[in-house]
Amino acid sequence: MSYLNYQKKELFFDSVSISEIAKKYPTPFYLYSESALLSQYKAFQKTVNQFELGEDHLICFALKANPNPFLLESLFKLGAGADTVSGGELQRALQCGCDPQKIVFSGVGKTRQEIEFALGCHELGIYSFNVESIEELDLINTVAKEMNKMARVAIRLNPKVNAKTHKFISTGYKTHKFGILKEDILELFTKINSYDSIKLVGLSIHIGSQLTDFKATKKAVLEVCKLALHAPEPLEFIDFGGGLGVDYKGRDPEYKLNEYMHSLAEGIYEAELPYHPRVLFEPGRFLSASAGVFVTKVIRTKQSDKVFFAIVDGGMNDFVRTSLYEAYHKIIPVVESGEKKVATEIVGPICETSDSFASGRKIQKLKADELIVVCDTGAYGHSMSSTYNLRRRPIELTLTTHSDIVVHEH
Ligand SMILES: *Cc1c(COP(=O)(O)O)cnc(C)c1O
Numbered sequence: 194m195s196y197l198n199y200q201k202k203e204l205f206f207d208s209v210s211i212s213e214i215a216k217k218y219p220t221p222f223y224l225y226s227e228s229a230l231l232s233q234y235k236a237f238q239k240t241v242n243q244f245e246l247g248e249d250h251l252i253c254f255a256l257k258a259n260p261n262p263f264l265l266e267s268l269f270k271l272g273a274g275a276d277t278v279s280g281g282e283l284q285r286a287l288q289c290g291c292d293p294q295k296i297v298f299s300g301v302g303k304t305r306q307e308i309e310f311a312l313g314c315h316e317l318g319i320y321s322f323n324v325e326s327i328e329e330l331d332l333i334n335t336v337a338k339e340m341n342k343m344a345r346v347a348i349r350l351n352p353k354v355n356a357k358t359h360k361f362i363s364t365g366y367k368t369h370k371f372g373i374l375k376e377d378i379l380e381l382f383t384k385i386n387s388y389d390s391i392k393l394v395g396l397s398i399h400i401g402s403q404l405t406d407f408k409a410t411k412k413a414v415l416e417v418c419k420l421a422l423h424a425p426e427p428l429e430f431i432d433f434g435g436g437l438g439v440d441y442k443g444r445d446p447e448y449k450l451n452e453y454m455h456s457l458a459e460g461i462y463e464a465e466l467p468y469h470p471r472v473l474f475e476p477g478r479f480l481s482a483s484a485g486v487f488v489t490k491v492i493r494t495k496q497s498d499k500v501f502f503a504i505v506d507g508g509m510n511d512f513v514r515t516s517l518y519e520a521y522h523k524i525i526p527v528v529e530s531g532e533k534k535v536a537t538e539i540v541g542p543i544c545e546t547s548d549s550f551a552s553g554r555k556i557q558k559l560k561a562d563e564l565i566v567v568c569d570t571g572a573y574g575h576s577m578s579s580t581y582n583l584r585r586r587p588i589e590l591t592l593t594t595h596s597d598i599v600v601h602e603h
Contacts, residue, residue, distance in 0.1 A: 195444055196229040197486065197568065202529035204566060206486055207592045211527045214488075214598070215564055218590060221489040221507035223575050225259075225591045227267050229484035230571070233446060234271060237476060240450050244458040246472045251320075253297050255435045255477025256282040258572040259485070263591045263599045265289035268480075274320070276435065276475035280307040287314060297432060297473065299323040299349065299399065301370050308336045312344060321347045323397045323432065325372055327381065330391065337390035347395030347432055348378050350420060352413035356401035356436070359518045365400030365413055372398070375420060382425050395470070396421055399434025402478060405449055407456035410436070414460025421466060432473035433457055439482040441521050441569055446483045478572040485571020487512050487587075488527070491563045492542065501537050503559040508541030509548040510581040512567060512574050516547040524551050527564035532557040539565070543582050 196207045204211050207226035214224065234252065241250050253274035256265070260282060266289045269275075274295030275286035286296055293315035298307075303322070312318040318337075324330045324346050337344040351372030356363045364371045373381070378396075385393050398417045400409055414433060421428050440448035461472075489507030496502075514520040524539060534555045541548040550567055559565065578586045589601040 195446065196226050196483070197566070199529060204525065204527045209592055211488060211566065212564065214590065215490070215527070218588060218600070220564065221487060221505070221511050221587045223485055223487055223570065223587055223589045225261065225264060225485045225571055225589065227264065227591055227593045230264055230481055231267060231271060231594070233480045233484060234268060234273060236447050236450060237474070237480065240454045241472070241474070244454045246454070246458060246461070247469060250472045250474070251295060251430075252474045252476065253295065254480055255475050256286060257576055258477030259481040259574070259576055260285050261575070261589055261591065261601055262289050263593070263601065264481070264484075265291070276477070280304075280310050283307070283311055283314070283319070293318070294320045297321045297323055297347070297397075297475070299325070299397070299475075301325040301329075303329060305332065305336060308333055309340065312337055312340055312342045318342055318344060321345050321395055321430075321432070323347045323349045325349050327373065327377065330381070330388065334388045334390050343390055343392045345394045346391050347397045347430070348373055348381065348393070349397045349399070350375060350378060350417050352398055352400060352416040354400055354409040354413045356404055356409040357406045358401045358403045358438070359520075361518060362402040363400070365398065365409065375416065378420060379423055382423055385425055393424070393426070393428070395428050395430040395432055395473070396424070397432035397434060397473070399475060400436060402436050403438040404436040404453075405438040407453055410453065411456040411460045414457055415464055418461055418464030418466055421470065422464070427468050428470045430471035430473050432475065435475040435477050435479075437476055437479040439478055439569060439572075441523065444483070444523060444568060450479070482569045482572035485569070485574060487567040487570040487574060489565060489567065491559050491561055491565065493561045494559060501535055503537050503539050505539060505541055505550070505565065507550075507567075507587065508543040508582070508584065509545065510543060510579045510584050511541075511587045512550070512570055513577050513579075514573055515550050516545070522550065522570065523568040524554060524556060525566050525568065526557055526559070527566060530557050530563070534558070
């Protein structure tokens with residue numbers, strides 16, 4: 194079910210009229226639906242259960258997709274964990290009520306301060322450091338020793354697979370900076386006991402984002418499960434990362450969820466592990482993309498030879514995916530005017546040619562002051578916004594399950 198629909202030519206999101214909201218709040222803004230987010234989480238969880246991947250599984254929401262505090266609190270209340278990639282995200286997860294024993298910390302550049310913070314946030318520290326190099330492991334061991342702690346650690350495998358996605362968001366190939374190669378992990382296994390302040394609890398992978406073809410996923414899953422067979426002791430968990438793509442063109446919220454889970458289950462099954470480690474997931478995009486829209490207003494239109502421009506008040510500083518990755522997002526009017534559709538360059542006010550939401554897009558002929566919506570922007574939207582051109586970051590509005598609006602401005 195989509196949370197976006199027209200009623201008498203007016204666009205509603207989660208049963209609220211977007212025009213009405215835009216009367217009260219300045220554009221551009223992000224608009225989220227708590228219900229839409231929770232329904233994605235529940236669908237994910239239900240599918241994990243259908244494929245019998247373990248009652249004790251843990252779904253760690255990747256904060257970088259959308260660290261909105263209200264949405265995080267809501268997810269954590271349902272029992273979600275957190276995948277974090279910086280001290281800031283770790284702090285946010287804790288502030289929003291995430292149990293430290295449900296937090297994993299990934300990333301190639303963890304600093305000493307971040308490691309200290311993660312170790313100190315609970316008796317046991319966080320649930321797992323997902324370690325991306327031997328050098329990092331050495332540092333975690335040193336810091337843990339100084340703090341008289343045992344650091345719980347999972348090793349991130351670089352599975353040498355080439356995930357089919359945009360090259361900027363593919364992360365599992367042998368030349369990518371992420372993870373440790375199999376041969377190096379095998380060697381590490383033989384001397385893991387020399388790390389006296391490290392407890393090896395798992396293995397992890399994350400091969401890329403916006404994945405819709407799961408051949409590489411299955412291969413990576415099989416690789417990591419087979420590697421688990423060589424671990425010096427049975428592992429507590431295997432973390433299969435995030436990456437499940439969303440249907441930006443068709444907008445089916447549960448697009449490929451079954452297929453993805455099926456590939457995972459097959460990979461796990463084929464590895465023939467003699468025991469069942471706990472299964473962890475780190476979905477970001479899949480949970481939050483369809484739970485948000487970006488609302489922007491046409492400032493003016495401009496005809497330049499044969500090219501028709503609609504210049505809107507949102508720019509690449511507010512929402513960068515279309516500029517950075519040439520990503521496709523559906524763009525629809527807030528009021529269906531009945532005007533004929535024309536090919537339109539939908540561009541922002543920023544002084545860069547790449548500041549564009551769509552090129553040659555067929556949409557009703559737009560006029561000044563009309564509102565449009567960029568769909569599926571609940572992931573990697575506000576979290577990637579900036580103040581480029583000295584613009585203010587857009588506000589975030591969340592429609593709660595109690596039909597309130599929570600405003601977040603920063
Ligand atoms: C970005 C990231 C994720 C989330 O990826 P999605 O494509 O949003 O699901 C998960 N794990 C790690 C380590 C990441 O860097």
